[in-house]
Amino acid sequence: MKQFFLTLFAVVCTAASSGQSLEECRHLAREHYPEIRQYDLIAQTEQYNLSNAARAWIPQVTLSGQATYQSATPTYPEAFNTILQANGIEMAGISRDQYKITVDVSQHIWDGGKSKADKAIAEAEAEEQRSRVDVSLYDLQSRVDNLYFGILLLDERKAQTEALIEVLASNLARLQTYYKNGVAMQADVDAVEAELLTARQTLVQVESSRASYRRMLEIFIGQPLANKNLERPAMPQLQSRTSARPELALFEAQESKLEAQRKAINASLMPRFSAFAQGYYGYPGLDMFKSMVSSAWTPNAIVGVRMSWNIGAFYTKRNNLEKLNAAEKQIAVQRDVFLFNTQLQTTQDDGEIARLRQAITDDSRIVELRRRVRMAAESQLKNGVIDATDLLRKISDETAATLARSTHEIELLQATYRLKTTLNQ
Numbered sequence: 312m313k314q315f316f317l318t319l320f321a322v323v324c325t326a327a328s329s330g331q332s333l334e335e336c337r338h339l340a341r342e343h344y345p346e347i348r349q350y351d352l353i354a355q356t357e358q359y360n361l362s363n364a365a366r367a368w369i370p371q372v373t374l375s376g377q378a379t380y381q382s383a384t385p386t387y388p389e390a391f392n393t394i395l396q397a398n399g400i401e402m403a404g405i406s407r408d409q410y411k412i413t414v415d416v417s418q419h420i421w422d423g424g425k426s427k428a429d430k431a432i433a434e435a436e437a438e439e440q441r442s443r444v445d446v447s448l449y450d451l452q453s454r455v456d457n458l459y460f461g462i463l464l465l466d467e468r469k470a471q472t473e474a475l476i477e478v479l480a481s482n483l484a485r486l487q488t489y490y491k492n493g494v495a496m497q498a499d500v501d502a503v504e505a506e507l508l509t510a511r512q513t514l515v516q517v518e519s520s521r522a523s524y525r526r527m528l529e530i531f532i533g534q535p536l537a538n539k540n541l542e543r544p545a546m547p548q549l550q551s552r553t554s555a556r557p558e559l560a561l562f563e564a565q566e567s568k569l570e571a572q573r574k575a576i577n578a579s580l581m582p583r584f585s586a587f588a589q590g591y592y593g594y595p596g597l598d599m600f601k602s603m604v605s606s607a608w609t610p611n612a613i614v615g616v617r618m619s620w621n622i623g624a625f626y627t628k629r630n631n632l633e634k635l636n637a638a639e640k641q642i643a644v645q646r647d648v649f650l651f652n653t654q655l656q657t658t659q660d661d662g663e664i665a666r667l668r669q670a671i672t673d674d675s676r677i678v679e680l681r682r683r684v685r686m687a688a689e690s691q692l693k694n695g696v697i698d699a700t701d702l703l704r705k706i707s708d709e710t711a712a713t714l715a716r717s718t719h720e721i722e723l724l725q726a727t728y729r730l731k732t733t734l735n736q
Contacts, residue, residue, distance in 0.1 A: 333459050333544045333728075336532050340455045341448055343533030349444045353437050360433035367426040373415040381407045385599065404603050411593035417617070423581025428574045435568035442561035449557050451531075453732055458528045460725040462541050465521040467717040472514045475710045479507040482689065482706070486699060495692075499699035506703050544724060547731050555735040556653065562646045569635050569642075576631050582620035589613045653733060660730035667723040674716035681709035 341347060384405035386392075419426075483503045489495035525536050589612065595602030596609035688705040691697045 331536060331539045332542045333456070336455055336459055336528065336541075337452055339532035339534065340451055343531070344448065344451055346444055346447050350441065353440045353444070356440075357433055357437035360436070361430055364426050364429035364433060367422065367429070368419055370416050370418045373417075374413070375415070376410075376412045378410050379408070381409065383407075385603075387603075405595055405599070406606050409594055410608070411591045413589065413591035413593075415587065415589045417585050417587045420584040420586055420616070422578075422583050424574070424578035425581075425583075428571065428578045431571035432568065432575060435564065435571040439561065439564040439568050442557060442564045445557035446561055449735070453729075455528070455531055456725070456728055456732065458524055458531065459541060460721060460728075462521060462524045462528065463543060463721050463724075464718060465517055465524060466541065467721060468714060469514065469517045469521060471710055471714040471717065472510060472517055474713070475706065476507065476510045476514065478685075478706055478710075479503060479510055482692075482702065483507055485689075485693075489693070495699070502699045502703060506706075543721070544728070546724065547727055547736075549727075549731060549734065550736055556649075556733075557735070558649050559646070562642055562649075565642050566639060569639050573632065573635050576624075576628060576635075579621065579624040580628060582618055585617050585619075587615060587617050656733050657730060660726055660733060663726045664723060664730065667719050667726060670719045671716065671723060674712065674719055678709070678712045678716055681705070681712040685709045 384407055386404045483500070486495050486500045486503055490497060490500050529535055590610065591612075592608055592610050594606055594608050597611045597613075598609070601609070685702075685705040685708070688697060688702045692699065692702050
């Protein structure tokens with residue numbers, strides 16, 4: 312039983328001390344961000360477009376009806392009509408009012424590659440839209456990183472301010488004892504107490520900013536952080552200097568879309584062949600002589616092969632192709648600008664990382680020296696060699712040095728992760 316409670320206590324302590332990692336926040340933010348739903352919508356639209364392109368090969372059925380009245384209709388020559396009447400045959404001729412109910416069925420035999428080009432355009436457009444969503448979600452990662460490291464910096468500042476308050480409170484209690492014993496002056500006690508109150512005000516401000524940052528991060532990840540502390544991530548290892556950003560994939564998708572549109576323009580220049588069947592019920596029928604004798608409605612049918620060629624597509628071909636060439640050059644310029652800015656950002660991050668590494672190397676020594684100076688000042692205050700103002704200065708110097716070291720360490724992590732994000736590694 313004792314072992315059970317010890318195990319349960321260890322589990323509870325572990326759960327209580329667990330924190331939120333950077334990768335978890337990135338993943339949660341990506342899943343919670345509304346734009347993630349775009350992927351399903353893009354896939355659905357792509358399937359609809361592909362289905363529409365494939366249905367171009369399904370037989371096309373047209374149902375129509377018409378009723379007309381003509382100013383003139385075919386008639387027999389007067390001499391021929393006289394002969395018929397002499398033989399007792401009365402030919403009324405074609406009536407001027409005519410009626411038709413028609414069913415027209417057409418089946419593509421060859422469409423010049425239009426349906427294939429339409430499928431390629433649908434796939435290219437979907438890929439371009441997916442790439443745009445990738446870019447948007449990748450930008451989200453930087454926003455989450457900035458909040459995450461901002462909270463880590465505020466955590467460090469909070470910890471250092473609390474440590475400063477502890478040191479000031481300890482020295483205030485010591486000075487109050489000295490004052491009661493007549494060793495220190497009231498001004499010394501007041502100076503330390505004022506500094507302690509200022510530090511506590513600073514702590515309140517830091518905690519307020521920290522709470523605001525945490526609330527913003529909660530909005531991004533879609534769940535409360537509660538009392539979880541953010542884990543300081545490990546220093547990442549950069550594998551190469553080659554950029555694999557989603558923007559580059561977007562440029563490629565845009566070029567693929569232009570190529571699909573170019574094929575569609577070429578397909579529009581080709582003739583189209585189709586088989587057709589047309590049937591109609593009405594008057595007059597295909598048997599003209601029978602319709603001259605009787606105005607009864609009859610069924611009629613025609614089958615054949617049809618060729619159509621839109622010669623007007625040649626008029627705009629050159630301009631349309633030149634528009635695509637111009638758009639392709641614009642994409643090339645955008646890619647060059649992006650790569651230039653990426654290289655510039657990479658160079659800046661490299662310089663920042665080198666500076667911070669050198670600063671951290673010096674920080675540890677500075678903190679050690681400042682601590683020794685402060686401890687010596689506390690001893691000197693006890694012996695009456697210095698006053699409280701000098702001690703406060705030494706305490707402030709030590710606190711600033713410690714905070715600078717912690718800040719530089721987190722800034723180094725942030726700069727390294729920023730470079731990693733810039734290179735998409």
